[in-house]
Structure formats: C-alpha cells, structure tokens
Amino acid sequence: MENRNFLSYIFISLKGMAMGAADVVPGVSGGTIAFISGIYEELISSINNVNLSLIKTLRKDGFAAFWNKLNGNFLLALLIGIAISVLSLAKLISWLMENKPIPLWSFFFGLVLASIIFVGKEIKKWNMAAVLMLIFGAAIAYYVTTLPPSENSASLPYLFLSGALAICAMILPGISGAFILVLLGSYKTVLDAVHERDIKIIITVGIGAIFGLLSFAKLLKWMFTHYKNITLALLTGFILGSLNKIWPWKEVLETKQFGEKIIAIKEENISPFYFDGEPQLISAVILAILGFSLIFILEKLATKK
Secondary structure (H helix, E strand, C coil): CCCCCHHHHHHHHHHHHHHHHHHHCCCCCHHHHHHHCCCHHHHHHHHHCCCCHHHHHHHHHCHHHHHHHHCHHHHHHHHHHHHHHHHHHHHHHHHHHHHCHHHHHHHHHHHHHHHHHHHHHCCCCCCHHHHHHHHHHHHHHHHHHHCCCCCCCCCHHHHHHHHHHHHHHHCCCCCCHHHHHHHHCCHHHHHHHHHCCCHHHHHHHHHHHHHHHHHHHHHHHHHHHHCHHHHHHHHHHHHHHHHHHHCCCEEEEEEEEECCEEEEEEEEECCHHHCCCCCCHHHHHHHHHHHHHHHHHHHHHHHCC
C-alpha cells in the first residue's frame, strides 16, 4: 500500500470514472481499464482484504487500523469515481448506443485493441503454457460473445445471481459485466432501475455483486501470486476474444422485443463497405485511433509517478 497525497486520490477517482464508463457498455470491461491504468493488482489485493479478520481489527485496534488494513482510501476514491460515472453516464451511453453506435463502438474497438498490446507486454515469458492459455482465453471470450441473450427476468433471486456473475466478468479484463447482464437478460432491468432509482433492484444486484466480488477476487489473487505469467496470458486472450462483440459494423439477423425496446439478439460482423446504411468510416477511424492512443496516454500517466 502506498502513501498518497490528495491529488493521487483524485487520479484514482478519475480511473474509477473511466472504469464505470466502460462497465456501462456491453462489450467493454472495467477490468481492462483498471489493468491499463496500473491499479489492477492493488484492486484485487484490496478486495481480498475484506474478510472477517477486519472486524477483529476494528474491535481490537480501532477504526484507523481497520481502515488502513482495508486500504480504505484507495477503495473509497475508486468507488466514488465508478458511482459518479455510472449514475451520470448511464443515460448518455444508452443514448449513444441508440443514436451513434458506429462511432461509439469504434472508439471502444480502438481502446480494446490497444489493451491487448498493453496487457500482452506484461507477459514476461512466452512459453507453450502461456500460448495455450492465450488461445484458451480468446476462445472462451469469443464463444461468450456469440451466445444469444436471455429473456428479460426481473425476479430478485435471479437479479442477485446476475449481479454476482456480472461483477466477476467486470473485474476480468476482456469480458464485460454489462454484456453478461445482456446474456442473462437482466441488462435492461438493471439499467432502468438505475435510471428510475429503483432501490430494491439496485440493492439486490449490489448484494449479489459484493458476494461475487469477494469470492472471485480470492481466486484471482491466488492466480496472480502463483501463476502470474499464465494468468496474464489468459487475460490477454479474454480481451482478444472480446473484440468480436465490439466490431462497429454489424448486420442484424434476428431481433427480439424486451418491453418497449427491440434488441438485436443475432448479429453478424460485416465489412464497413457492405454495411446497409452510412458506414461513417471517417469518424469511425478517427475515434478508433483516439481510443487506441488513449491507452498509451494513460500508460504514460500511470508510469509518471
């Protein structure tokens, strides 16, 4: 745990805002942003600090020791950033997905493409195990992106489970938590609940997310401690496989009505030159380059301590 000044925590909140913005989009993972911005391993370690021994520390040594052991300042700054982003950007991103899908997906495509290079660079030793893990991760993520979404389900136990599974995906670079919600059919329910401030649904999904997060972070921490190289290769594969989901030009093969919304449940990636409609190629290329460059700007900022 580092000694940080107030400005450092502002930067952590900004990284949280970037994570929150990514997590609202089905196809982009907040875990990818955490990795790029250099806080991924600290985030996993901090989540792991949340256990029963914290209560003992609180009773025995007081709040300051408890907060310190929790790495509370870091987690609080990050959560504030994520919350600001989700609450303020949910509406904007929903609007962009509806009205400007090609430029939005192009930006994220560039961002995720650069993330593959960025995370891949962290793999210190390329051997057969690393290559196999990369291929395995890419195949799993690609397969997940081809699954059709479920019917919308609003039952509370199902939403609890959705929250638990989505948060696991959210802290994995590559597989998006929002996309898992789409697959489970809970995305619209959750997004509407955020818009309409439906406290019952928000709390149910939140408790599910906390449950999923605490159990899954332990596994990730163990993998990073014992098999860092293989874990990084697997995560790189996840990001590579997820590109299928966020290719900007798609042909819709099948749609389904979810309440008032019509959602494409079967799509095919096509060339922009065969796209039915205005392919918006120039703005798409500019935004993809912007997204791609942003990763390396973030990397420069993260290494400038």
